Amino acid sequence: ETGVTQSPTHLIKTRGQQVTLRCSSQSGHNTVSWYQQALGQGPQFIFQYYREEENGRGNFPPRFSGLQFPNYSSELNVNALELDDSALYLCASSPLDRVVYGYTFGSGTRLTVV
Amino acid sequence: QKEVEQNSGPLSVPEGAIASLNCTYSDRGSQSFFWYRQYSGKSPELIMFIYSNGDKEDGRFTAQLNKASQYVSLLIRDSQPSDSATYLCAALADRGSTLGRLYFGRGTQLTVWP
Numbered sequence: 001e002t003g004v005t006q007s008p009t010h011l012i013k014t015r016g017q018q019v020t021l022r023c024s025s026q027s028g029h030n031t032v033s034w035y036q037q038a039l040g041q042g043p044q045f046i047f048q049y050y051r052e053e054e055n056g057r058g059n060f061p062p063r064f065s066g067l068q069f070p071n072y073s074s075e076l077n078v079n080a081l082e083l084d085d086s087a088l089y090l091c092a093s094s095p096l097d098r099v100v101y102g103y104t105f106g107s108g109t110r111l112t113v114v
Numbered sequence: 115q116k117e118v119e120q121n122s123g124p125l126s127v128p129e130g131a132i133a134s135l136n137c138t139y140s141d142r143g144s145q146s147f148f149w150y151r152q153y154s155g156k157s158p159e160l161i162m163f164i165y166s167n168g169d170k171e172d173g174r175f176t177a178q179l180n181k182a183s184q185y186v187s188l189l190i191r192d193s194q195p196s197d198s199a200t201y202l203c204a205a206l207a208d209r210g211s212t213l214g215r216l217y218f219g220r221g222t223q224l225t226v227w228p
Binding site: 033035040042043044045050055088090092096099100101102103104105106107108 | 118146148150156157159160163165202204206208212213214215216217218220221
């Protein structure tokens with residue numbers, strides 16, 4: 001197992017720009033979720049992918065979109081960045097039949113929008 | 115709206131003491147619950163999961179679940195300064211359109227002083 005890796009670690013973007021964040025999940029982890037964690041808050045669910053299909057979405061606008069690839073790696077895209085998008089973005093993965101035992105989180109991407 | 119509430123703290127205990135962290139949840143359908151530890155600037159790390167009523171012990175950590183009261187707790191015995199972190203309580207939605215997503219509390223900041 002190589003763990004869940006995310007890139008980049010830190011990112012600074014200007015309001016209105018677009019950003020792509022990447023996640024490489026552990027071998028065999030076919031379920032990938034993305035979370036946004038604002039300062040002082042718990043992580044908030046953005047969406048989840050299973051077998052390259054989105055199968056659940058939280059209360060985030062359509063400018064938040066994602067992809068999952070055949071190797072289970074994933075991307076989070078955010079268009080038209082707003083100042084409130086500044087947060088820690090977390091990727092979490094698990095085999096679908098083991099989600100009841102918990103997800104493994106990646107190290108996160110700290111996004112700052114100025 | 116499914117919610118997870120935590121005593122926001124901060125909680126401060128001396129080294130060697132028992133730290134008690136509490137959490138309530140609103141969704142009676144939730145079956146699995148998790149405690150994540152998050153050091154400042156880092157991603158959440160799973161330390162305990164529980165899905166049966168009662169206690170579950172792992173080393174210095176004991177998780178307690180009471181489904182009738184919709185209450186989850188975490189006890190840390192013989193607290194160490196290295197336990198100083200934010201502890202996140204999470205509930206897993208395991209049915210319907212929200213299947214597989216985690217609902218997090220805001221976290222409780224714990225400080226263990228020498």
